Amino acid sequence: MKTQPGSDVLLQCHSPTDADIKLVKWTKPDLKSESYVIFFREERMYDDAQHPSFKNRVELKDQQMKGGDISVILKNVTMNDAGTYECYVGYRGKPELMTSIYLKVEDSDSRPVKVKPGDDVTLPCRGSRAANIIVLKWIRPDLKSEGFVYFFRDEHSYKSYQHPSFHSRVELRDSEMKDGDVSVILRNVSIIDAGTYECHVGYGSSPELISSINLKVEDVDSQELTVRPGDDVPLHCRGPRDGDVIMLSWIRPDLRSEGFVFFVREKRSYEKYQLPSFHGRVELRDPEMKDGDFTVILKNVSVDDAGTYECHVGKSNTGSSKTHTPEHMSIVYLKVEDSGPTAGNIRVGGDKEVGVVVALWVSVVAALLFVAFGCFYLIKKRPAVQQIITYQQITHV
Incomplete structure (x- = not known):
């Protein structure tokens, strides 16, 4: 199953319609934790058994589980949600594995974003719409130097934590971060801004990777x-x-x-x-x-x-x-x-040398005409000259 960060996804699971469901648990084996995605037993949901990263983000599609529908909705998917999900149902004995789903989270923002030097560019990122955002950090992992692209904690941004090259050039698109919008605007992009940008959001626990963007700066003047x-x-x-x-x-x-x-x-x-x-x-x-x-x-x-x-x-x-x-x-x-x-002489936009070139061509054409006319005249006169010479020669002899 494929989805994108910020989306809500339905993880489907069904049990026999006539079964008396006593227990439902959704697990994520690759978490390597004893906590659950969701845990339900004897008509009660146990939030304290839930992994912190899924709090306030997972709920049953049908609270009454009519027709044996024990599907769950996972809200505001993040990159860290990718992996395998398993659905177990217990009737009276040991819970049985009903279905296994592999969730693939493809970040549409990971494709290259192309801009030109001097442009302003929005780096999109969306966190949870419901949870209270405690920490937001944008980083450039390829910089290999200390400092953030942007850092926000407890309702304040911290310029002192920024990398010097981003001072006064980065701001939130929505200062109130409504609906989980933690996108930032990077202003006056230059060639050296090209690279990878990562958006991490924390709701009280360790910040999670939400979005990764490859920024490509193409110089229109190249x-x-x-x-x-x-x-x-x-x-x-x-x-x-x-x-x-x-x-x-x-x-x-x-x-x-x-x-x-x-x-x-x-x-x-x-x-x-x-x-x-x-x-x-x-x-x-x-x-x-x-x-x-x-x-x-x-x-x-x-x-x-x-x-x-x-x-x-x-x-x-x-x-x-x-x-x-x-x-x-x-x-x-x-x-x-x-x-x-x-x-070399006739150029776009006009030039005084155009007249010189025209005059030169006129002179060349006139010279060619003169030579042609001279040749024609000599050919026409040639027989008469020959006659005179012959006559003189004869007279002389």
């Missing part, structure tokens, strides 16, 4: 651009929208030489740090870099400009002028195609 010599081309890059960006650098790693394509620090560009070939040819599309727009315009492209361009952004630490290690935000593969004089 693309190949094809242009022609002389074109102006935008190299796209988008990063954090907040105002703590104090450094921007565009580089050409394939050049293997010192210097930048473009360099900005504290809202000031530095031409002296640029590679000489880019002097006077690169500028920000938006000088104010509003909404995290770090796109630059490369002007008057030449064949030598073909290659790889990377955008890196450095943010300041809170309350400090020092920057974090610059993050790789974007990569652009620039291809410059020069298919001849026409491709």
Whole structure:
């Protein structure tokens, strides 16, 4: 049987309709505990015999068990509920195994969630709708460092327990967590946010894994651009929208030489740090870099400009002028195609050189016509010349 986290699932079990049921117990052998999923004896339910993880989550489908129906409803399924469930019924002697069910919990949220740098993304997670949530923690197990993505306990969130890279970027989608909604919103996603996110919820006991999400950050600017010599081309890059960006650098790693394509620090560009070939040819599309727009315009492209361009952004630490290690935000593969004089001179958007090209073609055509006419004239006159020469030769002799 398959289900998803947060769902209610019916575990079916029936006994002979005419039997006098004295005892019903549902067990989960892989719990390796003496506690039960549910325990009923002599018309009474024993909550103290129930495993803590099933409290307030399991009930008989029919309290009167009419027709021998001893199915149970398991509410708000979690990942930890996956496993084998066994139904036993006792009449007067030893309880008999009536059915065995294997429950498979497939988290639909475990599939990759794809976003782009600069986006806000919701990481969905739903806990029990009825139980009081005491602890909520979102973690990144692949970070291998201390600190949570988000931590909540006893009606308070704790920023001091967060990993520094998530400060001021994560919040509950519903601050009241109504209906067990413990989803969080991660803002201003960057390349380094890609990875696995786990949601754990505690109701008084150890927090349980509820949801696992694989976040994939796909950079829309990781693309190949094809242009022609002389074109102006935008190299796209988008990063954090907040105002703590104090450094921007565009580089050409394939050049293997010192210097930048473009360099900005504290809202000031530095031409002296640029590679000489880019002097006077690169500028920000938006000088104010509003909404995290770090796109630059490369002007008057030449064949030598073909290659790889990377955008890196450095943010300041809170309350400090020092920057974090610059993050790789974007990569652009620039291809410059020069298919001849026409491709090099006639460009999208118009150009003064169009007139020069037209004039050149007119001159070529005129020259060809002139040569053709001359040849035709000589051919027409050739017999008369031969006659004169022959006559002179004869006269001379």
